[in-house]
Amino acid sequence: MAKQIIPKKHPMPHQDPKVRAKNFDEVALGYTEELALAEAERCLKCKNPMCMKGCPVSVDIPEFIAHVKERKYEEAAKVIKRTNALPAVCGRVCPQENQCEKFCIVGKKNEPVAIGRLERFVGDYMVNKEAEIEKAEATGYKVAIVGSGPAGLACAADLARLGHSVTMFEALHTPGGVLMYGIPEFRLPKAIVQKEIQNLKKMGVEIETNAIVGQIASLDELLQEEGFDAVFLGTGAGTPYFMNLPGENYNGVYSANEFLTRSNLMKAYCFPQCDTPIKVGKKVAVLGGGNVAMDAARTALRLGAEDVYIVYRRSRAELPARLEEVEHAEEEGVQFLFLTNPTKYVGSEEGWLTGLQCIKMELGEPDASGRRKPVPIDGSEFVLPVDVAIVAIGQGPNPLLTKTTPDLETNKRGNITADETGKTSKEGVYAGGDVVTGAATVIKAMGAGRVAATSIHEYLMGKGPKKN
Amino acid sequence: MYQIISKKALAPAIYEYEILAPKVAKKAKAGQFIIVKVDEQGERIPLTIADFNRETGTVTIVFAEAGYSTKKLGQLNAGDAVQDFVGPLGVPSHVDKLGTVIMVAGGVGVAPVYPIAREMKIAGSHVVGIMGARNKDLIFWEDRMKEACDELFVTTDDGSYVRQGFVTDVLREYIEKEGNPAMVMAIGPLPMMRAVANMTKEYGIKTMVSLNSIMVDGTGMCGACRVTIGGETKFVCVDGPEFDGHLVDFEEQLMRSRQYKSEEQQAMQQSSCGCGGGGKCHG
Ligand SMILES: Cc1cc2nc3c(=O)[nH]c(=O)nc-3n(C[C@H](O)[C@H](O)[C@H](O)COP(=O)(O)OP(=O)(O)OC[C@H]3O[C@@H](n4cnc5c(N)ncnc54)[C@H](O)[C@@H]3O)c2cc1C
Ligand SMILES: Cc1cc2nc3c(=O)[nH]c(=O)nc-3n(C[C@H](O)[C@H](O)[C@H](O)COP(=O)(O)OP(=O)(O)OC[C@H]3O[C@@H](n4cnc5c(N)ncnc54)[C@H](O)[C@@H]3O)c2cc1C
Ligand code: SF4
Ligand code: FES
Numbered sequence: 001m002a003k004q005i006i007p008k009k010h011p012m013p014h015q016d017p018k019v020r021a022k023n024f025d026e027v028a029l030g031y032t033e034e035l036a037l038a039e040a041e042r043c044l045k046c047k048n049p050m051c052m053k054g055c056p057v058s059v060d061i062p063e064f065i066a067h068v069k070e071r072k073y074e075e076a077a078k079v080i081k082r083t084n085a086l087p088a089v090c091g092r093v094c095p096q097e098n099q100c101e102k103f104c105i106v107g108k109k110n111e112p113v114a115i116g117r118l119e120r121f122v123g124d125y126m127v128n129k130e131a132e133i134e135k136a137e138a139t140g141y142k143v144a145i146v147g148s149g150p151a152g153l154a155c156a157a158d159l160a161r162l163g164h165s166v167t168m169f170e171a172l173h174t175p176g177g178v179l180m181y182g183i184p185e186f187r188l189p190k191a192i193v194q195k196e197i198q199n200l201k202k203m204g205v206e207i208e209t210n211a212i213v214g215q216i217a218s219l220d221e222l223l224q225e226e227g228f229d230a231v232f233l234g235t236g237a238g239t240p241y242f243m244n245l246p247g248e249n250y251n252g253v254y255s256a257n258e259f260l261t262r263s264n265l266m267k268a269y270c271f272p273q274c275d276t277p278i279k280v281g282k283k284v285a286v287l288g289g290g291n292v293a294m295d296a297a298r299t300a301l302r303l304g305a306e307d308v309y310i311v312y313r314r315s316r317a318e319l320p321a322r323l324e325e326v327e328h329a330e331e332e333g334v335q336f337l338f339l340t341n342p343t344k345y346v347g348s349e350e351g352w353l354t355g356l357q358c359i360k361m362e363l364g365e366p367d368a369s370g371r372r373k374p375v376p377i378d379g380s381e382f383v384l385p386v387d388v389a390i391v392a393i394g395q396g397p398n399p400l401l402t403k404t405t406p407d408l409e410t411n412k413r414g415n416i417t418a419d420e421t422g423k424t425s426k427e428g429v430y431a432g433g434d435v436v437t438g439a440a441t442v443i444k445a446m447g448a449g450r451v452a453a454t455s456i457h458e459y460l461m462g463k464g465p466k467k468n
Numbered sequence: 469m470y471q472i473i474s475k476k477a478l479a480p481a482i483y484e485y486e487i488l489a490p491k492v493a494k495k496a497k498a499g500q501f502i503i504v505k506v507d508e509q510g511e512r513i514p515l516t517i518a519d520f521n522r523e524t525g526t527v528t529i530v531f532a533e534a535g536y537s538t539k540k541l542g543q544l545n546a547g548d549a550v551q552d553f554v555g556p557l558g559v560p561s562h563v564d565k566l567g568t569v570i571m572v573a574g575g576v577g578v579a580p581v582y583p584i585a586r587e588m589k590i591a592g593s594h595v596v597g598i599m600g601a602r603n604k605d606l607i608f609w610e611d612r613m614k615e616a617c618d619e620l621f622v623t624t625d626d627g628s629y630v631r632q633g634f635v636t637d638v639l640r641e642y643i644e645k646e647g648n649p650a651m652v653m654a655i656g657p658l659p660m661m662r663a664v665a666n667m668t669k670e671y672g673i674k675t676m677v678s679l680n681s682i683m684v685d686g687t688g689m690c691g692a693c694r695v696t697i698g699g700e701t702k703f704v705c706v707d708g709p710e711f712d713g714h715l716v717d718f719e720e721q722l723m724r725s726r727q728y729k730s731e732e733q734q735a736m737q738q739s740s741c742g743c744g745g746g747g748k749c750h751g
Pocket of ligand 1: 093094095146147148149150151152169170171172175176177178179182183184211212213214234235236237238260291292295322398400401432433434435439440441442443445
């Protein structure tokens with residue numbers, strides 16, 4: 001007899017939008033045990049689980065959910081951790097609606113199983129448990145990891161577990177990459193990221209902050225002088241793109257990276273107690289429609305802006321941001337100007353931004369991406385009065401390392417070329433994450449870090465036992 | 469943590485620190501800079517590498533107390549430590565045997581000019597130094613500059629030391645007398661660099677300036693340091709800090725340097741961090 005399925009996901013408890021729009025505490029509060037158990041009941045434990053096909057690292061979803069049903073949360077965590085080192089992070093930031101949940105069988109007729117929320121539940125359960133560390137015997141090989149974002153973290157964890165000695169180099173003063181400087185506290189509490197980093201340290205991974213590879217040592221120096229046997233590059237896509245519109249350098253025009261870094265990493269939200277200032281503005285325009293744009297808009301609101309607009313040239317259906325974040329932004333009062341394209345910044349004589357000139361768009365023929373191409377409507381220009389504008393149209397690879405490593409192959413966008421195993425054009429050098437793919441997702445970066453760890457391990461083992 | 473090995477007051481509100489940072493010292497080159505963050509709540513402050521010693525592993529910085537953060541840095545003493553010290557950042561100066569090069573330093577600009585002048589001389593250029601300050605009290609490192617340059621001129625705005633006049637006055641006299649040098653390099657406050665660049669343009673002399681834009685990360689990640697060079701946007705931290713002075717949009721840089729004027733005043737009114745971590749400063 002077919003089981004009666006509750007048609008909808010169990011709702012996630014949330015902070016009240018009116019309250020949370022004024023604080024940086026986490027928006028989604030997480031499932032309670034009762035909710036998690038009830039939601040786990042919705043999973044059919046399919047013989048041919050489609051959900052796993054949608055997961056970039058093939059987490060064994062039905063098995064972990066089965067453990068949740070039995071209240072064996074540590075077992076559930078073990079299952080997830082076989083392929084995903086950071087469930088508490090991924091449960092919060094993965095675009096589940098386009099991945100696992102999109103393919104979930106339950107989702108064919110009803111709402112899919114809330115896989116992400118269950119993953120987060122399991123991850124959070126484990127965050128405060130002492131992780132037991134299983135480590136192989138030391139191999140004597142030394143690996144350098146450049147960049148401490150999700151790609152670097154995942155790679156380091158696997159290599160350390162395999163017995164290699166791992167040193168991670170991070171340019172900024174805090175490890176974590178975008179998880180620390182980009183994604184805001186209200187979406188991903190920084191304590192969770194730091195907890196994972198502590199776990200890595202417990203495994204013996206050395207982390208050197210304030211260390212920019214390319215400046216403090218070149219890649220060749222790491223390999224030839226500092227005794228590293230292999231290197232993984234997970235330097236991310238940190239260079240902000242601008243639209244090259246007139247007036248882009250007026251005071252008040254920020255890249256999303258700058259705005260978010262000032263707020264997240266430098267804690268400008270507690271200025272002047274913390275020393276880094278930020279211009280919030282009364283009326284703020286955010287250019288773009290991805291996660292970065294949503295984060296910038298919601299941060300501006302929390303810092304005290306009165307009106308925050310997302311200016312996006314396509315329609316709501318095409319917004320690339322996670323659905324949940326779009327809904328949260330709407331609930332909090334972010335205003336969306338769809339089919340609107342910025343054309344120029346307007347400023348005062350003293351150089352301060354006063355407005356954003358835009359043109360209305362309509363959807364025309366499908367373009368190369370298959371989406372209908374927005375075309376400007378003649379004569380529809382208008383000026384949106386704003387005193388801060390935040391450009392969130394994407395990021396490219398950081399050039400610091402590639403500039404000083406001429407024999408490392410890159411493509412014309414500056415991304416490092418690596419094959420499906422993470423191998424680059426340079427012997428012993430592997431790469432993965434946003435620096436290879438261009439700006440993508442946390443889980444894809446982690447997946448790439450793990451794949452590279454496997455090939456680095458094979459490469460080192462192929463050399464036989466370490467000779468001193 | 470990075471320890472302050474020695475502290476010297478060079479002039480009112482201008483300090484020289486030697487900081488223990490062996491990895492930075494090992495790689496530092498003339499023309500590069502570092503970013504220092506005093507403590508957990510601190511701002512990331514860019515400062516030029518004024519000198520370095522690979523043997524002792526120290527890096528020398530010289531800074532003027534400009535606002536809240538540099539004042540806070542100035543309150544430290546030898547034996548204290550700063551939390552973060554990252555570098556070397558930026559592209560090193562192009563140093564070569566170039567014939568005559570004139571190195572113009574305004575105010576604290578002496579500090580960044582000094583190592584470049586020294587390297588230029590070692591490379592075989594004829595190095596002419598011109599250093600200027602508002603008054604006698606603000607002159608420092610004259611001895612170092614004498615050593616680093618083949619000829620050195622000093623000037624003060626008010627005439628309280630050596631001669632009265634601006635660096636541009638001395639520069640013009642020198643050029644009128646000796647003809648065009650191979651290159652002029654000017655480092656100091658933006659209006660001074662603009663004045664030098666405007667002047668050398670008349671003579672068609674290649675001129676480099678070192679821009680001190682507002683920065684956050686210093687690694688090309690935030691875009692705070694952007695500047696228009698010949699109509700193109702560049703990032704001072706990774707493309708610079710040195711640029712062709714004739715191509716720099718100085719008006720825009722001046723305007724951008726005033727971005728946090730009002731916030732700065734707010735910060736100056738508070739004496740210390742009162743949030744005790746409750747503001748998540750320590751989170
Ligand atoms: C605001 C924002 C929101 C996002 N939201 C989501 C989301 O909700 N869900 C999702 O899945 N993805 C999201 N993403 C994308 C996701 O964060 C990235 O795809 C992911 O972080 C990439 O990981 P990475 O390890 O490749 O690089 P990064 O996280 O960028 O880390 C790279 C690290 O390398 C360091 N580095 C760079 N060069 C050097 C060098 N030469 N030496 C030493 N260190 C160096 C950098 O300082 C940085 O810490 C978001 C991104 C942003 C910016
Ligand atoms: C590559 C580089 C090298 C530098 N080298 C030196 C050096 O060797 N010695 C030295 O004394 N200073 C140097 N500076 C300038 C120094 O970074 C600033 O004076 C300092 O950041 C001001 O910090 P503050 O918090 O004390 O003042 P702020 O609180 O930042 O404000 C003081 C005033 O200065 C403006 N301001 C803020 N940041 C800067 C900036 N980076 N440059 C100019 N004005 C700014 C503000 O608008 C404000 O009006 C350098 C800057 C750069 C980018
Ligand atoms: S497809 Fe859906 S119902 Fe089936 S195992 Fe996966 S999560 Fe459970
Ligand atoms: S300081 Fe952030 S890009 Fe230059």
